[in-house]
Amino acid sequence: xxxxxxxxxxxxxxxxxxxxxxxxxxxxxxxxxxxxxxxxxxxxxxxxxxxxxxxxxxxxxxxxxxxxxxxxxxxxxxxxxxxxxxxxxxxxxxxxxxxxxxxxxxxxxxxxxx
Amino acid sequence: xxxxxxxxxxxxxxxxxxxxxxxxxxxxxxxxxxxxxxxxxxxxxxxxxxxxxxxxxxxxxxxxxxxxxxxxxxxxxxxxxxxxxxxxxxxxxxxxxxxxxxxxxxxxxxxxx
Numbered sequence: 001x002x003x004x005x006x007x008x009x010x011x012x013x014x015x016x017x018x019x020x021x022x023x024x025x026x027x028x029x030x031x032x033x034x035x036x037x038x039x040x041x042x043x044x045x046x047x048x049x050x051x052x053x054x055x056x057x058x059x060x061x062x063x064x065x066x067x068x069x070x071x072x073x074x075x076x077x078x079x080x081x082x083x084x085x086x087x088x089x090x091x092x093x094x095x096x097x098x099x100x101x102x103x104x105x106x107x108x109x110x111x112x113x114x
Numbered sequence: 115x116x117x118x119x120x121x122x123x124x125x126x127x128x129x130x131x132x133x134x135x136x137x138x139x140x141x142x143x144x145x146x147x148x149x150x151x152x153x154x155x156x157x158x159x160x161x162x163x164x165x166x167x168x169x170x171x172x173x174x175x176x177x178x179x180x181x182x183x184x185x186x187x188x189x190x191x192x193x194x195x196x197x198x199x200x201x202x203x204x205x206x207x208x209x210x211x212x213x214x215x216x217x218x219x220x221x222x223x224x225x226x227x
Contacts, residue, residue, distance in 0.1 A: 004157070033214070033215070035217075040219075041219050042118075042203050042217035042218050042219040042220050043158070043217045044217065045214060045215045045216075045217070048214060092157070102148075102160050102163060103160065104160070105150075105157030105158045105159070106157050107155075107156055108155075108157050
């Protein structure tokens with residue numbers, strides 16, 4: 001186990017709704033990255049937070065937003081859910097925002113949008 | 115365009131055999147290359163990470179190679195075990211820009227008894 005936890009483990013929403021996913025980083029880590037992994041695909045980078053600031057963003061629309069708290073836990077918010085948002089959402093923590101740092105992944109939250 | 119391509123898409127081998135997975139990338143500026151193992155329904159677990167100056171990195175029965183000139187990497191698994199059945203994902207990190215990590219789609223490996 002990596003020490004990175006995510007909640008909830010599974011979630012079902014309907015199109016147009018909003019969802020908040022949560023991630024607790026590994027002790028001592030100040031950086032959290034979020035990824036979307038569609039079935040049978042590799043993860044796609046959504047964004048990264050380093051010390052409560054967004055520190056990089058992938059090709060996702062603004063309805064994907066995030067927060068990092070002073071304890072370095074993080075939230076991913078998705079507004080106006082679409083069917084294609086159905087995926088496994090992974091968060092990963094690392095000890096710094098440096099590119100060469102190893103990331104430790106949580107087990108993911110599986111989101112189904114109906 | 116920043117891309118990471120992996121081959122083969124899937125692979126079936128017998129327990130005890132060796133195998134090699136390939137990763138080609140067109141990511142720049144290059145920072146590092148990582149291999150992850152992802153069991154079904156779980157988050158990826160880091161196997162190796164290599165920077166530009168490293169040609170090879172081992173982690174037990176896993177050995178990764180990197181040729182930064184040809185922009186190719188391979189992951190060699192020796193004496194495969196049933197527990198090696200998983201997806202293996204190649205990830206290239208960028209040295210600058212907002213798209214920090216480019217993931218391949220993975221190779222799905224099945225080891226049979």
